[in-house]
Amino acid sequence: MTAGENLDVIIVGGSYAGLSAAMALGRSLRRVLVIDSGLPCNRHTPHSHNFITQDGEKPAAIAEKARAQVLRYPSVQFLNALAVRGRKTERGFAITTQSGLEVEAKKLIFATGIRDHxxxxxxxxxxxxxxxxxxxxxxxxxxxxxxxxxxxxxxxxxxxxxxxxxxxxxxxxxxxxxxxxxxxxxxxxxxxxxxxxxxxxxxxxxxxxxxxxxxxxxxxxxxxxxxxxALPFTQHSEIPHALGCELTEQGYLKVDAVQKTTLEGVYACGDSSNMMRSVANAVYSGQVAGAMANAALAHEQF
Missing domain, CATH: 3.50.50.60 (FAD/NAD(P)-binding domain)
Incomplete structure (x- = not known):
């Protein structure tokens, strides 16, 4: 991964929602980078339930299988890193990792989850x-x-x-x-x-x-x-709000019916944008976010 690589979408967060978004984009031949720090919110849970075909499976096993399937699409890359800053650019958006690497893409998807207190x-x-x-x-x-x-x-x-x-x-x-x-x-x-x-x-x-x-x-x-x-929580990443994405009264990233945030070109999915904290909902909202980001790019390029 190089700072000058020509990306279509950066996905911050590589658990179920982020990987689902990446699959939707990879299948549309979009150049995608998934940045993930490896700390999913359900990492302490021994088994995942209420997700058809995966009921009772270990959360880490679901994520590992999903990651392997997503990375079969050659236009999708995965970076194990912590995203710490974001900025608007002429081309789209740039994300900087803790190591100092800055990458740029036309669209952003945040699948960063929430932090329980x-x-x-x-x-x-x-x-x-x-x-x-x-x-x-x-x-x-x-x-x-x-x-x-x-x-x-x-x-x-x-x-x-x-x-x-x-x-x-x-x-x-x-x-x-x-x-x-x-x-x-x-x-x-x-x-x-x-x-x-x-x-x-x-x-x-x-x-x-x-x-x-x-x-x-x-x-x-x-x-x-x-x-x-019922625990209080904050957004796991401060980047979306710092960029200008609005929050709801409850503290979730405000999105519309197709996972668009209030900042043009930025989407959010998973726990950071919805109180229904489940693997199934994360996968669903991630797929919608990926599809809508791809549709926006397609309309701009057509």
Missing amino acids: MPDIQGFADCWGISVVHCPYCHGYELQGLKTGIMANGERAFHLVSLVHTLTDKLTILTAGKADFTPEQRATFSRHRIEIIETEIGALAHRQGAVEKVILNNGNSLAVEALYA
Whole structure:
């Protein structure tokens, strides 16, 4: 890879969304560079679910197979590096890596994901992606019927509880502070015998990532076998926002129905642009972003 290479598209992020975009572009003979630092957000998760043909497979195995298939297209290249800066150019856009290499292309696709901010709770990070999870669609079937805690508050908690309740009726809400629910929501919880605990959490007792107990700051504890957590997050890469891409109120990159950001020539896909954090959605949105970037190039060149 050289700084002066004539690229059509740079894809920042080489997990499921980025690789899906690269395949769509490679099959259209576009000269593509995928830049990836090797830190997918689901790297701690032992198995991926709810993705047809790959249900139960290891996330790394899915990504490895996808990368091998994408790189069979000779116009696609893969660079193991961290992208740190971006700028607009006369031709399109330039991306600079941590090593100082700058590459330029006509279009950009960001598949950079989001960074979850772990709470300062002992044992939480050890359980994340194993028994402490974010999504009932990705993990709920395997956790069905278990004693389950919901670490969330307000509307987010109510929505999550309604989904998880179809999988287990052994639920406790852990708001880690004053509960923020309407009288109607509290009545619903009461009807389903769902307890609300407002005491802050000090630690999770676990065995090799399998949570066994929530230890509260008042000295009490709650036996649990699974925990859903709604975590705050930020964009994994600051480059899109620095270039001028707008964010939604929730903190996702704002895209339209075909994955275009608010900056002309720039697309986004995967977790960075959508709250539906699943492999299947990443693959779908990546394919759309790749196809739309190719369509834009085709129209400009025709």
